[in-house]
Amino acid sequence: MKNVIFDFGQVLVHFSPEYMTKRYVSDEEDARLISSVVFDRLYWDRLDDGTITDEEVMAASRMRLPERLWDTADKVYYNWIYNLPEMEGMRELILHIKEKYGTRVFLLSNIATYFADHASEIPIISLLDGCVFSAACGRVKPNADIYEHLCEKFGILPGESLFVDDRAENIAGARAVGMDGYLFDGDAQKLRAYLDGLLLRN
Numbered sequence: 202m203k204n205v206i207f208d209f210g211q212v213l214v215h216f217s218p219e220y221m222t223k224r225y226v227s228d229e230e231d232a233r234l235i236s237s238v239v240f241d242r243l244y245w246d247r248l249d250d251g252t253i254t255d256e257e258v259m260a261a262s263r264m265r266l267p268e269r270l271w272d273t274a275d276k277v278y279y280n281w282i283y284n285l286p287e288m289e290g291m292r293e294l295i296l297h298i299k300e301k302y303g304t305r306v307f308l309l310s311n312i313a314t315y316f317a318d319h320a321s322e323i324p325i326i327s328l329l330d331g332c333v334f335s336a337a338c339g340r341v342k343p344n345a346d347i348y349e350h351l352c353e354k355f356g357i358l359p360g361e362s363l364f365v366d367d368r369a370e371n372i373a374g375a376r377a378v379g380m381d382g383y384l385f386d387g388d389a390q391k392l393r394a395y396l397d398g399l400l401l402r403n
Contacts, residue, residue: 202381202399204357205298207291208342208366209310212385213325214285221284225276235274238265248313251336255279255315282319290389295328297393302400308332309351309364311341331355342366343374352378363399365392 210216218240219232226232239262247253259278263271298304308329310316317334320326333351340347352359359379366372372382385392 202304202361202363204305204307204362205396206307206309206351206357206362206364206375206380207295207329208364208368208371208385209308209312210285211367211387212288212365213291213308214287214323216285220286221281222277224284225280226273231270231273234266235270235277238262239274239278245313248315249311249335250341251314251339255313279315282316282323285323287325288387288389290393292325292328294389294393294396295325298396298400299328304400305330305355305357307351307355307357309342309347311335342368342371343377345374345378348375348378348380363396 207213218236222232222236222239226235239258244253244258244261248255248258255278259275262274262278266274295306299306306329308326308331310332312334314334314336317337320332320334326332331354333347333354335341335347338347338350340350342348348359348364351357352362363381363383364372364375365383365385366375367385367387369384372384375382383392383395
């Protein structure tokens with residue numbers, strides 16, 4: 202096993218619309234409303250596949266929000282990428298497998314162009330050997346072509362790779378192209394023990 206490929210949200214970082222909204226909104230009712238609108242999957246699924254722009258998302262959001270909340274909603278949306286606390290133990294895990302085993306570490310995420318454009322500002326990204334973002338490449342998990350794109354871009358052999366994600370359908374997509382898979386439940390120590398066992402055998 203030469204490569205470990207991670208998902209981003211709920212694997213390397215916490216992605217919590219409630220947390221990201223409450224950083225800028227103190228009123229509970231306003232926070233719930235902004236969060237439900239700005240982070241609606243109606244928009245975010247399209248952000249992930251690159252078929253809607255940030256400007257279109259916010260224009261649509263304004264139609265669902267009172268005018269007094271427009272500026273706050275903009276602030277929440279354009280700052281979400283800076284409000285992603287790292288998952289406990291994942292930074293240490295990445296450093297451990299890179300330093301002890303020489304493992305290459307990659308990111309494969311269904312995520313918006315806005316994030317891709319600012320990814321270099323996210324501290325944990327600097328630890329990785331390469332990234333593929335769905336909106337930037339026009340492919341999304343769990344479709345086979347995004348895993349194949351990652352492999353082609355970075356010279357990865359699927360049979361030498363483990364994919365870590367918190368969604369079963371994305372693990373199934375990775376396995377369909379020949380990768381091994383690990384369904385992450387938020388426990389970095391359990392994943393570290395699994396990786397130690399796997400990498401020591403190689």
